[in-house]
Every structure is written in C-alpha cells, then in structure tokens.
Amino acid sequence: MGKENPRDAFQRFLSSCKGKKIAIATHSRADVDSLASAFAISRLLPGSVICTSEEMGEGARMLAEKAGIRAEDITGLDKKKFDGLIVVDTSAYTLLPEAKGWKLLCIIDHHRSEGRDMKAEFEIVDSDAPSASEIVAALLPSIDKDVAFALCTGIIADGARFKSARANTFTTLGRLMDIAKADYHELLEIAEPEQSQEGKIAVLTAMKRVEFIYSAGYVIATSEVGSKESDAASLIVEAADVAFVANWKNETKETRISARAGKSVKVQLNKVMSAVADELGGAGGGHAKAAGASLKARSQDALKACVETFIKFAEESG
Ligand SMILES: [Mn+2]
Secondary structure (H helix, E strand, O other), X not given: OOOOOHHHHHXXXXXXOOOOOEEEEOOOOOOHHHHHHHHHHHOOOOOOEEEEOOOOOHXXXXXXXXXXXXXXXXXXXXXXXXXXXXXXXXXXHHHXXXXXXXXXXXXXXXXXXXXXXXXXXXXXXXXXXXXHHHHHHHHOOOOXXXXXXXXXXXXXXXXXXXXXXXXXXXXXXXXXXXXXXXXXXXXXXXXXXXXXXXXXXXXXXXXXXXXXXXXXXXXXXXXXXXXXXXXXXXXXXXXXXXXXXXXXXXXOOEXXXXXXXXXXXXXXHHHHHHHHHHHHOEEEEEOOOEEEEEEOXXXXXXXXXXXXXXXXXXXXXX
16 A cells, blocks of 8 residues: 555544544653644644643643643543544653553654554654654644644754754744744743753752763763753763763662763664663663663663663664
C-alpha cells in the first residue's frame, strides 16, 4: 500500500471520530510540546478531554493557565466511558503507563523508534520532526490564535532550542507567530520558564559535582543530583560534548539518567540509552541529542555504563 500523506490520513482519522467520546493524553509529566499538541487536537474534537499524568512541568502549567487549557488526571477517567485514547508526543508505555488498558485510536509522535511499543490504527510518527507541535501544525485544517500560540511555545521548547531544527521549523514558527500575534519574548517565557530557586540550587550542585574524561575524541561529563537532572545536563553539555546526569530514585530503586549531546557529536544518545537499559535493566530512549533512561542500578554504576557505552559507540562510528 502506498503511503498516504499524513494530512489526508489525519482528516480520515478525524472523520472516523465523529460522535465518539475521546480522551487525548500527553506523556506523563507533560511538557509544553506535549500539552500544546494535545490542546490543538482537542479543538478539532468537540467533547474530547485532555488528560495528563503526574505533575505537569512548569512551562506546561504556565501554558495551561495562559491558554485556558483544562486537563484531567488520566487515572481519574473511566475508560469505559470513552471510545478511546489519542496519545501525543510519545509512543512508549514507559512514558505513559496509564495508557495500558485504553483503546489507542491515534498516536502522534516525533521520538525515535527505540522503546516504541504502542500501536494504533492511525500513527503519524516523524522522528525527523524536532517537536510534536511541528507535526501537529502541519496536520490542522485551520489554526486559531490560541492554538497558534500554544504550538509556537511547543516548537520553541522542544528540539533542543533549534539544534535539531529544519527549514520547516522556522517557516512553521513564523507562520504561527503571525496568527498568534505573539512576540518571541512572550513565547520564550513559557517555552523556557524561569528556574525556581530550588532548581537553581540543584543545577549548581550538579555543576559542582561534575567529573569528566576525554575519550574517543569527546569530552564526556557526568554528574549526580537529587532533582533537575535534565536542566543540569542541558547546561553542562554547553561546556562539554556529552553530559550524563544521574538522579537516584530511592522509592523505585532506579537511577534516572538525562543525557545531552552537543552539535558535533556523531553518536545517537537514544541508542546509547537503550543499550544501557538492555545491559542494566530498565528503559531508555529519546532523541539523538537529548535522551534519557530509567536504570535498575545505583547512580555510579549507571553513569559508568553510560560513559562506557558511549565510548564504545563513538569508537565504532569513528
Ligand atoms: Mn516533544
């Protein structure tokens, strides 16, 4: 069968939703990209409900307030009262365990295939898209001011601040900014919210604990924190080539790893994360330059495995 263009496929999907009661889920701890995408789709499906799980990120909370987005907790929804679930910005149950038991109607995602275990009849997956919002913007038949505003923040927030942008990212953003009548500064406040005081302290603590080696042509930095591992990794990678930041979670006896790579890095971190998860147990994936894992190991062992695997991949590709 020839590949149907995503816009037509999505139109066909929307028609199939007529009269159905549908929930639209973000991945857990919704970020701006995920919430913006869910919001845009909810506008096309009257009577649909946006749902999230665990606490939303700060940017997503600000977006919800600004755009008046109502989101329910997915655990509070009665599956039997819905015809199914649309999932945006993920296609892995590890990032949305609450989707288990739901009938999946549609998945819209931009993550790479490692760890992808959700299946739906309609899947619009483009791993070259820097954000789910960019994918959604191309699918919509029309875009109003609020939706345009939300999608702008999603595009700016994801995609490692335009490091993985393509020409379409900028043309889409420009077009949406016109519709939203928003200036970049206003969008950035939500896409990149001011760090809390505890957050600043956590990130600086991570900086103090940085260790690094030079191997396989790359400066590889590691650190440990009790929170804000992804903010810490994003900052540390500005000075290194690669950063792995660990956060040991005592409740689940797992180490969460946030991994970031600079522009020059040829190794795909999502592959590193998934290989380390295979080795230590757990799950890993994400994007080439921004990836993560939950590993069944203490943080020092987890970091050691990340660095060794990265070096192995770098030498193989090198
Ligand atoms: Mn995203």
